[in-house]
Amino acid sequence: MAQMNRRVLLKSRPQGEPAADNFEITDAPIPEPGEGEYLSRTIWLSLDPYMRGRMSEAKGYAANVGLGEPMVGGTVGQIVKSRNPKFREGDFVLEYSGWQSHAVSNGAASMKLDPNAAPLSAALSVLGMPGQTAWWGLMQIGKPKAGETVVVSAASGAVGSVVGQLAKLHGCRAVGIAGGKDKCDYVTKELGFDACVDYKAAGDGLFKAVRQACPKGIDVYFENVGGAVQAAVLPQLNDFARVPLCGLISQYNQMQMAPGPDWRLLLVKRVLVQGFIVSDHFAEMQGFWQEVPPAVKAGRIKYREDIVKGLDNAPAAFIGLLKGDNFGKLLVQVSDDPTRK
C-alpha cells in the first residue's frame, strides 16, 4: 500500500474546552508538487496556545481554520521531492504545514535550516516563534532595567522560560509562576530564576506567595495566562510598570467575556499594557538574532522540549496544553529526525 498523507482536520468548533471529537484524523493521497513547488515530509509539529483561537469562529488575529481543513501550525520538514530550484531533496525547512504528515509548498514562506547550527526542533522553540515572542515582548515592551523585578507566568513554558532567563541576563530579579513543584524546581534550579511561585500549591494564598517572591513589587509582568494569576499579580505592580500582554491561556476556553481588572489600578500606577503578536514583528528581530542564539549556544539560555510521538496524539496533547499539562515546549514528532540520535 502506498504511503498516505496523514492529516488532522478540524471537524467541529469547540464550545469551551476542545475535545477529541472536534478533530478528525484521516488519510489522503500524498499530493504531487507542481512546477515551482516542493513536497516535504513533516518531522516536527509545534503545538501552541494560539491555535485555540483558530478553532473558533470568533474574530482573531488571522483567518480561522475552516471546518474540514487541516489544523494550522509551524513545522520542520524535510524535502522529499522538489520542482523548485531553491530547495533540494534532503533539505530541512521551517514551514507552516500544519497538522499533517506531508505538504506541498511553493517555498515562499519557508526557511532552510542548517542542522549543524542548532537542533532542528529549536527552530520551533527557543530560536523560533516562542523565543522571538519572549524577546520581543520583554525587550520592546517590558524594557527591563537592571535591578527591577520581572514576573512571568507559565514560567516553565516555551515563552516564559526565555523571558525569565533574558531578565536575569539583563540584571533583573526574575520570578516565575508555574503549576507544580517539578516545574518550579526546574525554573529556579535549572533556569536560574530567583524564585518561582507554585500557583497550584498556593491556592487562595497566591497573592501572598507572589508578594513574598517580590518584596520590591513588580516592574514588568509578562502575561501569558490571565485569570487568577493575573488577579494576584496586578495589584502588586509598581508605579510605571509594564505589562507585555502575550497570552491569556486560562481564558481561551471561556465562552463568555471574562471581566478584567479595574482600570483605576492601571491609572493610579501609570501602568502600560500592550497586547502583541510576534508575527507583526518578524522583520524587527535584529536584536533577537544578536542576543539569543549565542546565549543558547553558550548555555546561558536553556530550553526544554516536551515531545509527543505520532501525529495521531496531537489532539490529546493540544487539549492538555490548554490545561498546562505540558512541561517545556510541546512538540509532536511526526516522523523520524535523521539529525537526532
Add this chain to the structure above:
Amino acid sequence: MAQMNRRVLLKSRPQGEPAADNFEITDAPIPEPGEGEYLSRTIWLSLDPYMRGRMSEAKGYAANVGLGEPMVGGTVGQIVKSRNPKFREGDFVLEYSGWQSHAVSNGAASMKLDPNAAPLSAALSVLGMPGQTAWWGLMQIGKPKAGETVVVSAASGAVGSVVGQLAKLHGCRAVGIAGGKDKCDYVTKELGFDACVDYKAAGDGLFKAVRQACPKGIDVYFENVGGAVQAAVLPQLNDFARVPLCGLISQYNQMQMAPGPDWRLLLVKRVLVQGFIVSDHFAEMQGFWQEVPPAVKAGRIKYREDIVKGLDNAPAAFIGLLKGDNFGKLLVQVSDDPTRK
C-alpha cells in the same frame, strides 16, 4: 473686623459620592509671610476630577488630604505682601494653594504669570494642567496619524476639548462623547469635531451610536470616564489602537473595584493602554509650548470656562463636576480678577 483667611477643609472622607458635609468652611487668621515667603490672595481656584482621589484613604498618586486640612488644588493668585525678592506685591502667580482665600508660600513651585500674554485663568485650563494633560496623552501615547479616528470621552471638558481640537489639527477624524445636546453642539459647532455622541440620549444604543460616528473604527481612544462609555468604545478599537488612560471619572465614586474589559480584546487587537498623570511629565512639555499657546492665540484651539463665584460654592461645584454638571473648565472665582473686565 479684619479680613480673614476663608478655607474649605476636608471634614470627613466620602463613602462613595462626596456630600456637602464632607467639607467644612471656616475662617482662620490670615497668615504672615516669614523671611523668603510671600502672602497671596487667591483669584482663581481650579476644580478637577483628580481631587476625588485625594479625599480618600486609598492609595493614590500623591499624599491624600488629611482630615481637617484644606482641600488641595491649583490656583492663580496675586501677591499681597512679599518677603521674597523674586516676587513683588501685585505680581500674579500660578500656585497650588488649594481651597482657601489666602496662602503663604516660599514660591519654590510658583510661576509668575504675564496677564498680557493670556487671560490669567488660562493658566489653569488650556495652557495649564488640563491642556498639558490633553497634549501629553494624545501626542506621546496616542500618537495619532493623519486619517485615523480619535475618540475622546468628556469631550466638552477641559481636557477632552483640547484632545479633539489637537486631533483635528493633526488631520484626524475627531469624535467626541459628551452628555446632552448642548455639549454635543458645542463640541461639533464651536470646537469643530467631526461628530459628537450624546451618551445620555443614546442610552442602551451607545455602542451603535459610536459605530455610526466611527465608520472606520477607532485608532485612539482618549479615556476620561470609564464605565458604560468605555464598554461601548473598546470593542470598536482597530488593530494597534492606543488608549491614553487619563481618567475614569464615572468610577471615582465607586467603593468597590469595577470589572474592566476582557483582556482578550486587548490581546487580539494588539492594543496599547497606558495610564498617565501629567505631573510626571512637566519637564517634557517642549512640544506643548511650541504647539498649543500659538494655536490658542490664533483661535485654532478654543476653550470654555464654567465659572462659579465664591469659595463657599466650591464643594457643590465639585460634587457636580463628578456628575458631569459642568460645561467647560470648572473654575471658582475666589476674589476679583483685576485684569478681567
